[in-house]
Amino acid sequence: MFKDVAETNNITLSAKNLHMSQPSVSLQIKDLEYAYGTCFFDRSNKGVTLTKEGKIFYESVRTILNILDRCKEEMSAVAKNQRRVICLGTSSTIGEYILPNILALLFKSHPSVDFKVKIANTESISQAVLENNFHIGLIEGPTSQHKDLTVESFWDDELVVVVPYSHPWASRTSISLAELPNERLVTREAGSGTRKVMEMAFKERGLDPDQLNVTMELGSTQAIKQVVAAGLGISMISSLTVSNECDRKIFKTLRIQDAPVSRSLSILTNARTSQTKDELILISLLHDQELIANSLSKDYMN
Known part of the structure; x- marks a missing residue:
């Protein structure tokens, strides 16, 4: 009940949510405050807001209720022999x-x-x-x-540049980040971890990520690899994702010369x-x- 009032900031609305009368909710809130010897809510005509003490109590209540919910789920699974x-x-x-x-x-x-x-x-x-x-x-x-x-x-994972074996860079073993803006780049979408690390690496080396010639943004690493294999650009992706392709002579992996880009x-x-x-x-x-x-x-x- 306390948690609901804290989240709605309105005793009347919480009473409706909990299928209780408004006076009953108000009384129980007062009893709770009396038990802890403090005020949990500041009251006004617009509703209620948590006091400093109320905010502390609210955070503890959330934790306790989450633990109890998880415990109930586990006991229910055991009782019903559920997976x-x-x-x-x-x-x-x-x-x-x-x-x-x-x-x-x-x-x-x-x-x-x-x-x-x-x-x-x-x-x-x-x-x-x-x-x-x-x-x-x-x-x-x-x-x-x-x-x-x-x-x-x-x-710890390392980002590497991948190019198809038909690319002029395929004879090399490394490349500098400063060379990448000259190429058609295929990347993950904004919000992905790979994209963030790549952009941070450019900034740390004094380069502007906006200068990259990003010609395609894709939502999966597998899609990026297929596009690169088709010769539509190069990419910077996790070294974990290209080992099999390298073995089959589809991609060439190039490390970053300046310093390894890791995450x-x-x-x-x-x-x-x-x-x-x-x-x-x-x-x-x-x-x-x-x-x-x-x-x-x-x-x-x-």
Whole structure:
């Protein structure tokens, strides 16, 4: 009840939401304030607003209710002998090239766990974790700082320039970022981790990202690779995503001469929500550097 009043700023509206009378809600709010020896709301003709003490109490209430909801879900699953579910949001590179092998390992030891995975860009995943729509988010590159968002790095990735073997640069092993504006560039969409890291790398080296000749923006790394393979441009993407293509002589990978362009792959969780045992096991697997390195060396498609 307190949480609803705090979010509506209106006792009458909350009473309607909760199917209670307005006097009953008002009385219980006063009883709550009396129990804690403070005022949680400033009252006016326009409604109510949280006091400083009320804001502190509200943050604690949100955390407690989230823990209780998660506990209820777990107990209900046990009581009904239901399969457990981990809801994941992941960015493109991790979702296509790292996560499948990690989930395969987890499934072997915990076959009763199901996974719901959605691939989205970094900004969308961060917001979904904050709203508890995803239990865990896996992103590439930086994300906006938020007090309710816990960010843990689990892998360092390098961005490389990829060109088809028919490109004049195919005989080289490296390139400077200053050379890229002269080429047709195919990139991920705005909001993606790859795009952010690329633009930050240009700025850090005193170059203007707006000078890039971006001729195409695509929503997936796989689509970018197909466009580059067709000779429609070059791209800067994760080195994790092109190893198989390089082996088949489709792409040539060029490192950045100035300095390697690297980024952290990170795990996002909601700081106000506790993780289940299954989710903690998955997070532990992701922090196992040797395990990830071994999984990346395997190609289950061949």
